[in-house]
Structure formats: structure tokens, C-alpha cells
Amino acid sequence: MPALARLLFALCLAGAASLSWAQALGIAGTWKTIDDKTGKPKALIHIAEQPDGSYSGTIIKGLMPGTNQPRICTLCSGALKDQPMIGLTILTGLRQDAEHRHSFSGGEIVDPDSGKTYHCNAQLVDDGAKLEVRGYIGISLFGRTQTWVREP
Numbered sequence: 706m707p708a709l710a711r712l713l714f715a716l717c718l719a720g721a722a723s724l725s726w727a728q729a730l731g732i733a734g735t736w737k738t739i740d741d742k743t744g745k746p747k748a749l750i751h752i753a754e755q756p757d758g759s760y761s762g763t764i765i766k767g768l769m770p771g772t773n774q775p776r777i778c779t780l781c782s783g784a785l786k787d788q789p790m791i792g793l794t795i796l797t798g799l800r801q802d803a804e805h806r807h808s809f810s811g812g813e814i815v816d817p818d819s820g821k822t823y824h825c826n827a828q829l830v831d832d833g834a835k836l837e838v839r840g841y842i843g844i845s846l847f848g849r850t851q852t853w854v855r856e857p
Contacts, residue, residue: 731801732760732809732827736836736853737768745769749856752796760809762796764817780820790817796838799827807833814840823848 733754738747749766767776767790776790785793799812812825823840830837834855841848 732799732829732836735765735856736762737856738851738853741849741851748790750796750853758800760796760799760801760812761794762799762814763792763794764790765792767791776817778815778817778820781815781817782820782822785815785817785820793817796825799825814838816840 731754732752734752736750736752738750739745740747746768748764748768750762751765752760752762754760778785778788778790778793781788781793793815795815795817797813799809802808802810807829809827810825812827813822814825815822823842824845825838825840826845827836827838829835830852836853836855837850838853839845839848839850
């Protein structure tokens, strides 16, 4: 086999392995949220697959400087009202798309700073190292996206 053909074959194998690794990895794990307004790390979220196949995410640690005091979700409503932010489940019902294995949709996400709940979609990018999480009202066009970074 000529050297160029071997090189192309190796590159194709590496690309396929990288893609299947990201797909197999999924979104379960711990993610560092990056504030879309300040660009600074905000919190660690642990995403877990639920028995029904959906995913949920819980705040496990705050990362903002000067937040040594426990924060409470005073603006949240319902069962989340006045709950500590550490341990708060802010992401629910997210499901992997059947056709696009790197995409997840159908969820809801709570912004604990405002107490507002939004529809939520997410997409794995950078070979599964990052998760683009989009919260929106109505249609996805009217929303904002945060990039979360996978923690080792």
C-alpha cells in the first residue's frame, strides 16, 4: 500500500474513532458552566442519565469568587423556591436525539439567578469536550447559549 494511502486510511480511522468516542461519551458527567455574559466559570453541574433515559443536571459546586456563603434560590418557584443552590436540579428532561447522537433536546433548565425556567437543547462539540446548552422561550431563536466544559 502506498504511503499516501496508508496516511489517508489512518486519518479516516482516527476521525471515526474520535467521533464514536464523543458519541459514546454522551453528556453524563461533570461540567463547568461558563457565564455567557462574563466568560467566567460559574458552577459545576453533574449530569446523570435517569431511569427513563432522560438526563438531569444538579449544581454540585459554586465557582464564583466571594460566594462562600450558601446561596438560596429565592427567585425560583414551586419546589425549588428557597432551596440551597448546591444540590439544586436545574436541568431536567433532556433526551438524546435519535438521528443526531451529539444533540439533546426536549429539556427544561432553570436559571437560579433569575428563577426563570426555559426550554433547553444541548449539543456536544469539540469531540465531547464541550456542551453548548441553549435555554429559550418559545422557539430556539429566542434564547441564549452557554458553553459548558467537561471536567476530568
